[in-house]
Structure formats: structure tokens, C-alpha cells
Amino acid sequence: MVTFLFWNLKKKPLEQFVANLAKLHEVDVIMLIESELDPGVLLRVLNDSNGSQYHYSSKSLCRKVQIFTKFSDNFIKPIEEDDRLTIRQLELPGLTKILLAVTHFPSKFNWDSDEQASYCPILVRSISGAESKAGHNRTVLVGDLNMSPFETGVIGAFGLHAVMSRRIAGKRKRIVQKTESQFFYNPMWRLFGNATRGPMGTYYRYSSKPNEYFWYIFDQVLVRPDLLDRFNDDDLELLTSDGTTSFISFDGIPDVNIASDHLPILFKLML
Amino acid sequence: MADLWPNDIGNATQKAPLSILQEQASILGAKTKNLVEAEVRVSSAARVMAADSKNKRVELGATIKLATKTGEELASSLSDKADDISKDYLQLFVYDFLIAAPVLNNYSFRIFTVAYDFRLYPVKFILDKDIQDEIGNVWGTQNILAKSEDELSSILMQIFSSNKVRGIINALLVQSGGSIN
Numbered sequence: 001m002v003t004f005l006f007w008n009l010k011k012k013p014l015e016q017f018v019a020n021l022a023k024l025h026e027v028d029v030i031m032l033i034e035s036e037l038d039p040g041v042l043l044r045v046l047n048d049s050n051g052s053q054y055h056y057s058s059k060s061l062c063r064k065v066q067i068f069t070k071f072s073d074n075f076i077k078p079i080e081e082d083d084r085l086t087i088r089q090l091e092l093p094g095l096t097k098i099l100l101a102v103t104h105f106p107s108k109f110n111w112d113s114d115e116q117a118s119y120c121p122i123l124v125r126s127i128s129g130a131e132s133k134a135g136h137n138r139t140v141l142v143g144d145l146n147m148s149p150f151e152t153g154v155i156g157a158f159g160l161h162a163v164m165s166r167r168i169a170g171k172r173k174r175i176v177q178k179t180e181s182q183f184f185y186n187p188m189w190r191l192f193g194n195a196t197r198g199p200m201g202t203y204y205r206y207s208s209k210p211n212e213y214f215w216y217i218f219d220q221v222l223v224r225p226d227l228l229d230r231f232n233d234d235d236l237e238l239l240t241s242d243g244t245t246s247f248i249s250f251d252g253i254p255d256v257n258i259a260s261d262h263l264p265i266l267f268k269l270m271l
Numbered sequence: 272m273a274d275l276w277p278n279d280i281g282n283a284t285q286k287a288p289l290s291i292l293q294e295q296a297s298i299l300g301a302k303t304k305n306l307v308e309a310e311v312r313v314s315s316a317a318r319v320m321a322a323d324s325k326n327k328r329v330e331l332g333a334t335i336k337l338a339t340k341t342g343e344e345l346a347s348s349l350s351d352k353a354d355d356i357s358k359d360y361l362q363l364f365v366y367d368f369l370i371a372a373p374v375l376n377n378y379s380f381r382i383f384t385v386a387y388d389f390r391l392y393p394v395k396f397i398l399d400k401d402i403q404d405e406i407g408n409v410w411g412t413q414n415i416l417a418k419s420e421d422e423l424s425s426i427l428m429q430i431f432s433s434n435k436v437r438g439i440i441n442a443l444l445v446q447s448g449g450s451i452n
Binding site for chain 2: 059061077078079080081082083084089119121122125126129133
């Protein structure tokens with residue numbers, strides 16, 4: 001079992017929280033965005049508080065994503081990148097090889113939903129290119145997509161094509177307008193609303209606009225069909241504390257005075 | 272039977288943006304002993320992606336929208352807004368430009384994407400943000416457009432000379448065990 005942590009740090013010095021989460025959940029792969037942490041500083045904190053030896057991959061040319069691993073960066077080499085995306089080949093000895101794609105998508109502050117959706121095919125082409133190079137489609141995409149799971153860019157066949165149903169994703173692909181499009185399974189849908197064991201999203205926004213969801217799940221984990229039997233929905237959770245400090249305020253929303261405006265995501269894969 | 276076709280069909284003098292990109296891509300390898308190469312990734316032709324509640328449609332692969340207006344409005348936007356590729360426009364050709372390192376597990380880094388329609392020009396650039404910031408003082412910080420072959424060449428030269436692209440090429444060269452000099 002390999003454990004992954006993803007967190008948008010909102011450019012805050014949250015290294016101690018990251019280290020505490022890594023220790024508490026025995027995280028193998030830490031993925032950070034909007035991180036202004038000096039990798040050296042985080043490594044010192046990580047390795048002090050864990051008694052383990054985390055590594056940082058300096059081979060990546062994508063500056064918007066930082067990845068720290070409990071193993072040598074030789075086992076997680078970048079294969080395809082741009083300024084918002086890194087796709088790594090995770091090849092741990094004796095375990096199934098996968099592609100780990102991590103992205104920070106353009107935000108709604110700068111782009112509207114249509115513009116975000118129209119950028120998705122570029123992301124999809126990069127993922128397909130990496131899958132073609134790797135020779136397999138065992139890909140997990142993790143990131144702050146800055147889109148909800150139900151938006152065009154995420155659900156559309158010419159976008160990420162990420163659906164809420166394992167059964168539908170299990171069909172692997174769909175042909176729309178003579179174009180074959182592979183599915184992702186999007187397990188984030190089950191994390192919406194009050195009937196969940198955790199918070200109602202990863203990000204909260206209050207506004208006086210007429211249409212306001214308040215809770216958003218911009219931070220998502222999307223799983224290709226070839227990894228479905230290695231991913232258990234119960235092994236995905238939104239974290240609200242590092243074990244001692246709560247990341248949410250008394251009214252149940254992310255407390256930006258304490259941590260980030262996004263909540264971290266933890267998931268596991270049986271590789 | 273009368274020949275109704277014009278006599279100047281097939282006499283195009285413009286070079287297609289794709290040809291220019293592919294020519295430039297082929298040059299980088301020669302400069303780096305093929306340790307670092309450039310590659311043009313061809314995407315499928317544009318297809319309508321989806322319709323949203325505002326009845327707009329989003330095109331595959333480009334940051335460009337085709338509003339589903341009336342035929343008259345659309346024809347007007349096609350003919351009158353030749354320079355305004357950022358809205359109300361259909362893109363047919365979309366290409367990614369990558370810097371690649373064959374000996375580093377075929378690693379590649381996408382530095383920009385271009386999109387254009389059947390008229391070939393203007394060409395819209397969807398650029399790496401660092402590069403856009405760097406050349407933005409000349410070409411604008413948003414929606415960089417090449418309206419002609421000359422402008423395309425000029426923009427490409429600035430992109431290739433940018434600190435970001437130089438840095439990527441140097442980093443890949445070093446990791447590939449080579450250097451330009």
C-alpha cells in the first residue's frame with residue numbers, strides 16, 4: 001500500500017503541519033502546490049519529526065508542484081511536464097508501475113469555466129502522451145483542478161472525462177463524435193454534502209452571488225480504469241487535522257488563520 | 272462541362288504555421304547532438320467539446336470559444352473579426368510544442384500550444400506563464416497572436432531565446448550528460 005498526501009498550501013509556511021500529517025498517516029508521497037516552502041526547510045522538518053528519510057526530486061522542471069517521497073527520487077522520475085503539470089513514473093521495486101500526474105489548474109479568479117474547460121484537452125494530451133511513452137494507462141491524476149467534478153472540463157469527453165461511477169469508468173472509453181476518449185473514475189463525488197464522514201468539500205467560499213455552492217471540491221483525485229482494482233474508495237479522505245491542530249474553524253470551514261483555505265487529501269493505492 | 276473552379280487554387284504562398292514549427296523543431300536536435308530535441312505534437316482536429324448553460328461551445332485543444340450564435344452573427348464574426356481570435360472563433364488546428372530529452376526516459380516539457388484556423392493566420396499562442404511574462408512587454412501579457420508568418424517567426428525567436436526555454440534546454444542537456452559548447 002502506497003499512501004499519498006496532496007495539499008494546496010496557499011503559500012503559507014505550513015511545513016510543520018505537512019510533517020505532522022506525513023508522520024500521522026505514514027505518507028509515502030507528499031504533493032504540494034502553491035507551496036513557497038524551501039524544499040530544504042521542509043526536508044529538515046520532515047526528517048526530524050519522522051525519523052525517516054524523505055527525498056525531494058530536483059529533476060523536475062515544473063515549479064508549481066513540489067513532490068517529496070519516502071524513497072529515492074530515482075523511483076519517481078518525471079516523464080512529461082509543463083509549467084502547471086508534472087507527470088512522474090512511479091516505479092517502486094516489486095510494485096506495479098503507475099503514472100502520477102499532479103497539476104495546479106488555472107484558477108477561477110483568472111479564467112472562467114469555459115476557458116478552464118478549453119485548457120483541459122492540453123492536459124489530456126499530456127497525460128495521453130505520457131501513457132503512450134510509459135506503455136500503460138495506470139494513471140492517477142491529482143490536483144487542484146479549480147473546477148468542480150460536475151463542470152464541463154472535468155466531466156466532458158474531450159476534457160478529463162472523469163465520471164462518478166466505477167461501473168461506467170470500467171468501460172474504459174467512450175466514442176463521441178468519432179473520437180475515442182478514455183475515462184477517469186472520479187471518487188470525489190461521494191465526498192459532497194452532509195452525509196459524509198468528513199467536511200463537505202476541500203474549499204469553502206462565501207459570497208453574495210445568487211448561485212453559490214459554498215463548499216467546493218476543487219482538489220481531486222482521478223483514477224484511470226486500469227487502477228480501479230487497486231483503489232478503494234474508503235482509502236480516500238479529506239483531512240481536517242494533523243492529529244493535534246484542527247484545520248477547520250468552529251463553524252466547520254477551513255481556517256485560513258491556522259492553515260490553508262484548502263483541506264489536504266489523503267489516498268492510498270495498493271500497488 | 273464548364274470548370275467553375277478558380278485558376279489560382281493551390282497557389283498558396285503562405286507557409287503553414289505547422290511547417291514553421293516542425294522546421295524549428297528539427298533544428299534544435301542538430302544544435303545539441305540530439306541530446307535535447309524539440310517535438311511538435313499534433314492534436315486531433317477541433318471538435319465541439321460541450322455545451323454549457325449559456326449555449327456556448329468550447330473547442331478541443333484551444334482557449335477559444337465558438338459562441339453558437341445565429342449563422343449571420345457567426346459569419347460576421349468570422350469575416351469581420353479576423354484579428355480577434357480570442358473569442359467567437361473556431362479553431363481547426365492545435366499543436367503542442369515540446370522540448371524533449373530522449374536519453375532521460377523520453378522526458379518532455381510543453382512550452383507552448385498554438386491554435387489556428389483554415390486561414391492559417393492569426394496563430395494564437397497558449398504559453399508557459401513564465402515565458403509569457405518574459406515576452407509580454409512586446410506581445411502583451413494575454414492572448415499573444417501572430418498575425419503573419421513574420422510575426423510567427425519573431426514570436427518563436429523570442430520564445431526560444433527566453434530565459435525559461437534556455438534554462439530548460441540547459442537543465443536537460445546537463446542531465447543528459449552534454450553541454451552546448
